[in-house]
Amino acid sequence: MWQGWDRSPRPVPDPEERRSIMTTLMTTLAVSGMTCGHCVRAVTEAIHGIDASATVDVDLKAGTVSTDSALPADRLAQAIAAEGYEVKNAA
């Protein structure tokens, strides 16, 4: 049955949904062996070496590296591994 065009406004994403949209734009890698600020810098520079404009967020406690780089996770993992850290998986 024809009900006419749906003109209802698009619902604004709730904060939970917005967060999941953000998450899809980020790549998070589980990296072991990072212990201090030196490691944070090494990993950050490793990613900047292949994607200079990437934002890199290292969480030492969680052992994760998050980046908004559009490069594939395995490329990022390779660069981090080349610095001597073990990349466990793309979390």
Ligand SMILES: [Cu+2]
């Ligand atoms: Cu260190």
